[in-house]
Amino acid sequence: MARDTQALPVFRAEGLTRIYRTGAVEVRALRGVDLSLTEGEMVVLLGASGSGKSTLVNILGGLDLPTDGRVFFRERELTRASDRALTAFRRDHVGFVFQFYNLVPSLTARENVALVTEIARNPMTPEEALARVGLAARMDHFPAELSGGEQQRVAIARAIAKRPDVLLCDEPTGALDSKTGIQVLEALHEVNRDLGTATVLITHNAAIQRIAHRVVVLADGRVTRDEINTARVLPAEVSW
Amino acid sequence: MRALDRKLLRDLRQIWAQTLAIALVLGCGIMVMVGAQATQATLVQTQAAYYDRHRFADIFAGMTRAPAEIVSTVAMIPGVAQVEGRIGLQAVLDIDGMAEPATGRILSLPATGPTLNLPLIRRGALPDPSRPEEVALSEPFAEAHDLIPGSRFHAVLNGQRRELTVTGWVLSPEFIYAMPPGALMPDDRRFGLIWMGEGAAAAAMDMQGAVNELALRLTREGDSRAVIDALDTLLDPYGGTGAYGRDRQVSHAFLDGELSQLGAMAVYIPPIFLIVSAFLVNMVLGRLIAMERVQIGLLKALGYGRAEIAGHYLKLAALIGVIGVGLGWGFGWWIADAMIRLYGDYFRFPFILRDWGTRALVISALLGLATVGLGGLRAVWSSLKLPPAEAMQPPAPPVFARGMADRVLAALRLRQTTMMIFRSILRWPGRAAITLFGVSASVGALVMSYFMMDAVELLGESVFQQANRQQVTISLSQAQTESAVQDATSLPGVLRAEASYVMPVRALHGHRSRLTALQAHFPGTELARLVDDAGAVVALPVDGVVLPEMLARALGISAGENLRIEMLAAPRAVLDLPVARIIPQGLGQEVHIAAPALFAAMDSVPQVNMIHLAVQSDRMDALNAAIKETPAIAGLTDWAEVRRQFDATLSESLLTMVLIYTLIGVLIAIGVVYNAARIQLSERSYELASLRVLGFSRAEVGYVLVGEMMLLTLLAIPAGWVLGVFLAQGMVGAISTDMMQLPFHLSRRTYALAALAVFLAALGAVLMVRRRLDRVDLATALKSRA
Structure with missing residues (x-):
């Protein structure tokens, strides 16, 4: 399961620093992070809570801007893009999956996916996206009528329906038990394998790192480890 | 989709529910706008068509007597397109089944057929010119007495009792609003118009070859001011009583006043609703x-x-707007229909040309959508x-820093739940301000609408209780000496008789002039008195005249200056009299003077042409019968009847209006409080659920919600009173005309009713929301964020 290391970089981050100020309190979430991500790669970003994982992913996805440092998506520098350009970037290139699914409660599974397919450039149909995550039978259910695992799979379908270049997943299994968590990981794995979508998977669950091509560990706003996983396994083989 | x-x-x-509440508030504003405008447009259009089709005259003039040939002379005045002369006279009528005498105004029909103010035949036919006993009657009067063609009744014409036969029912553009002389509103039972052949009228009134009224239509370029001046000069030798345009023609002036009132309503009331709904949309969205x-x-x-x-x-905001506009249109049409029907009872139009108020529909829709958009x-x-x-991320919890207000609150040692109420108001002052504003707008709207009732009641009080305490006023066919009062005292049932002298005059000051009446008050008068807006009896100065404010303003005259008075009937004296006092008097248009001062200035013995009577109530029938038989009496006003009419109109139309206004005013309060409370509930469900978990009872938790809303309501009430005063003042300015100014007076009842209605509405609305509090599932409420 070795990967062609000559693949092109999708993301390149240089010296990212992010400082949050609330009143008198100053929180340094990132303290000079360098990172790159190549085509088709699945990276697991490990770290304790507060280590800066989510901040890093939000900046990569154009949801937040660093206090200092630069981010490139392919040849474009995101850190200098306007709000309008960032919106277009998210619309065309990035799929997000969040820990709490973030589905619109007043829309059905199909409609939640349609929310994206209606504005994307070359999307798959909501039906196809939902079929990919094994939810063909539950398309007309509202989020409240779906289990946690199903909701997360709707969120994945929504994220992949636009055929994004990169999938950013922030603790996608964090709110799930291990059995449903593994189903979700399988969905992500298949998308990465079949569509070649570069995937960043944030977790604080060390067991999950075994499914990645590469593991990056963050601690206290810095990268403390960045290594290729030579013993990659399928999600079904993981347990926690 | x-x-x-x-x-x-x-x-x-x-x-x-919140959407509906906002849509209703917005809808109310739109409803008033569309309703008032559609009614106004309908009446204006109907009036114009009626005037046009029935050739309503532009200028009117009266005189004692002029040769019929005057018509051709008048036709030569530049700007005059058409002239018609006629004979007009007031007569006492004796109708079967009616104890008291009615008053009739007799109008002659030209032998060649009328060319101006064309009567519209509604039933039967116009009288045959060769049959002197035949007459046509105004439809409302004929209807009230069931005088179908062929019926007979008696009239005292020029001192002679005659039997007349009805040939038909008629409506005329001259009498859309048919006011009996000296009355405050139309009275179809006691006042009728009688059209009679020219020959018959002339014979009955000794006016062969003569006319005493002229009606003119102007050419397109005709200048009414110039024509009126020319007419006044021309008619002076014939006892001209002053020419006037449509603006002083009673029926037209009242109709116009009513129309401008509708216009004012369409402009003054809707903005309150629109502003409140904009705030509500802001709050809910x-x-x-x-x-x-x-x-x-x-x-x-x-x-x-x-x-x-x-x-x-x-x-989403636009959708709320669309619902509100839709509701407003629907109710607006409905209310326009109701108002047009109501006006139909007042104004006698032979037809109604319905205007759908398209302009109002478009404008209201644009305003409505702009409002919610903003x-x-x-x-x-x-x-x-x-x-x-x-x-x-979930929003950070609101910052509650300790400030001045907290030290005050702490010093008060309030319960924690009460503290929560005050804290919430202090921390979200913007939202509290919107609630305050909305509720006070509701109070203000109610004060403004109840004010109309106050004003009309005050007018009634001043007219009936203070100024006119007589039961009956009789007008004499000719002025007589003061001995006539003695004669009147001998009429059956009369307890007291007081003399009065009223003369049509032209009042002049500089280049300004007004046609009005001069009223002479005899000393020791107790029945008919001069009263100002505050209800105080005005003592007449020994010298000089007293003018009501409106007249003084129209003439540009102030106290101390000289007023020229030209009498428009015999003895046609011209007097220069100093203005002694100017008094506030909303309905007043007349010049007042002490009788001794007047007759001294005229150098004549005191004269009487009206007599006010206090009558034993059980002898009214005998008095009525005697008056019908007395040729010297030309007409009579039964004040009890006038009052009854006044009260009936008041309770009918005004009460309907007030009920509608109360409903829509209260809707504002409900819309505001319901929405504010729902938002409170949704924002604080976590907090309130926590209180329940801690062991507070439902009532105690409900208190936090209800207490805050009702505290804001109580604070908003005085602010609403102040707002209402301003709104009522605006209303006075908007609907006052040359002929009438509403007295500015707000009763305690108005303040109390407005406050009570809003308080109850707010309580109802917040209790509706409080019921939801009982249904909050504690576990879920505690789990949900935001």
Whole structure:
């Protein structure tokens, strides 16, 4: 399961620093992070809570801007893009999956996916996206009528329906038990394998790192480890 | 349908009660706008068509007697297109089944057929000129007495009792609003118009070859001012009583006054509703956006741009606007129908040309949508500024820093739940301000509408209780010496008789002039008195005249200056008299003078042409019978009857209006309080549920919600009173005319009723929300964020 290391970089981050100020309190979430991500790669970003994982992913996805440092998506520098350009970037290139699914409660599974397919450039149909995550039978259910695992799979379908270049997943299994968590990981794995979508998977669950091509560990706003996983396994083989 | 639009509809369904509350407030404003404007446009259009088809004259003039040939002379005045002369006279009528005498105004029909003020035959035919006993009657009067063609009744014409036969029923553009002389409103039973052949009228009144009234139509370029001046000069030798345009023609002036009142309503009332609904949209949309903060962040993460997200929420506001406008249109049409029917009872139009108020529909829709758009915009704007990553985080808890107010609150040693109420108001002053404003607007709207009732009641009080305490006023065919009062005392049932002298005059000051009446008050008068707006009896100065404010303003005259008075009937004296006093008197248009001062200035013995009577109530029938038999009496006013009519009209139309206004005024309060309370509940459900978990009872937790709303309501009431005073003042300015000024007076009852209605409405609304508090599932409420 070795990967062609000559693949092109999708993301390149240089010296990212992010400082949050609330009143008198100053929180340094990132303290000079360098990172790159190549085509088709699945990276697991490990770290304790507060280590800066989510901040890093939000900046990569154009949801937040660093206090200092630069981010490139392919040849474009995101850190200098306007709000309008960032919106277009998210619309065309990035799929997000969040820990709490973030589905619109007043829309059905199909409609939640349609929310994206209606504005994307070359999307798959909501039906196809939902079929990919094994939810063909539950398309007309509202989020409240779906289990946690199903909701997360709707969120994945929504994220992949636009055929994004990169999938950013922030603790996608964090709110799930291990059995449903593994189903979700399988969905992500298949998308990465079949569509070649570069995937960043944030977790604080060390067991999950075994499914990645590469593991990056963050601690206290810095990268403390960045290594290729030579013993990659399928999600079904993981347990926690 | 796009997924985002589907979300919109489902969101709207979630907040349907709040949406409806806002739509109703907005709808009320639109309803008044559309209703008043459609009614006004309908009446204006009907009036114009009626005037045009029936050739309503532009200028009117009266004189004692002029040769019929004067008509051709008048026709030569530049600007005159058409002239018609006629004989007009007042007569006492004796109708079967009616104890008291009625008053009739007799009008001659030209032998060649009328060419101006064409009577419209509604039933039967016009009288045959060769049959002197035949007459046509005004339809309302004939209807009231069931005088169908062929019926007979008696009239005293020129001192002679005659039997007349009805040939038909007629309506005329001259008498859309048929006011009996000396009355305050139309009285179809006691006042009728009688059309009679010219020959018959001339014979009956000794006016062969003569006329005493002229009606003129102007050419397109005709200048009414110049024609009136020319007429006054021309008619002076014939005892001219002054020419006047449509603006002083009673029926036209009243109709116009009513129309401008409708116009004022369409302009003054809706803005309150529109402003309140803009605030409500802002409040509700603001809350919805706060609750959907995470969803907004998500939409941004998915790649939706600011414009799309803003558009999404503005669409929601627009939908509320569309519902409100739709409701307003529907109710507006309905109310226009009702008002047109109500006006139909007052004004006698032979037909109604319905105007659908298209202009009002378009304007109201634009205003309505702009209103909600503006309200929505502010709320939406705040949501757009959040970066998506931050939007998806739950909002930070509000900062409660300790300030001055807290030290005060702490010093008061309030219960914690009471403290929560005060803290919430202090921490969200903007929202408290919107609630305050909305509730006070509701109080203000009610004060303004109840004010109309106050004003009319005060007028009634001043006219009936203070100024006219006589039961009956009789007018004499000719002025007589003071001995006539002695004769009147001998009429059956008369307890007291007082003399009065009223003379049509032209009042002049500089280049300004007004046609009005001069009223001489005899010393020792106790029945008919001069009273100002405050209800105080005005003592007449020994010298000089007393003028009501409106007349003084119209003439540009102040106390101390000289007023020229030209009498427009015999003895046609011209007097220069100093203005001794100017008094506030809303309905007053007349010049007042002490009788001794007048007759001294005229150098004549005192004269009497009106007599006020105090009558034993059980002898009215005998008095009426005697008056019918007395040729010297030309007419009579039964004040008890006038009062009855006044009260009946008041309770009918005014009460309906007040009920409608109360309903819509109260709707504002409900809309505001319901929405504010719902938002409180949704924002604080976590907090309130926590209180329940801690062991507070439902009542104690409900107190936090109800207490805050009712405290704000109580604070808003005095502010609303003040707002109402301003609104009522605006109303006075808007509907006052040359002929009438509403007295500015607000009763305690008005303040109390407005406060009570709003208080109860607010309580009802907040209790509706409080019921939801009982249904909150504690476990879920504690889990949910935001």
